[in-house]
Amino acid sequence: MQKTFFIFLSKLNKLILPSYSKKQLDLSKANKVQLLIFGWRLYVTKKALG
Template structure:
């Protein structure tokens, strides 16, 4: 299930690292999205 979510995240959600987003200046919703993507990625690798 997590592998499918990780693939969907990659396709649908924006990549902030490619845009050069500075995490210290990110808005709350951007930080929440980063945390969500991190969580799903870590779960899919296990």
């Protein structure tokens, strides 16, 4: 149940949130909102795979 939720959330994130890895964002120069989005996407992806 929980894994399917995170898989759904991961697909939703892919549609809505920007992909900073494709834009080659330098994390040392990212602002707080960009870091928050990056961390959220990383957390959801880790939960969906695990």
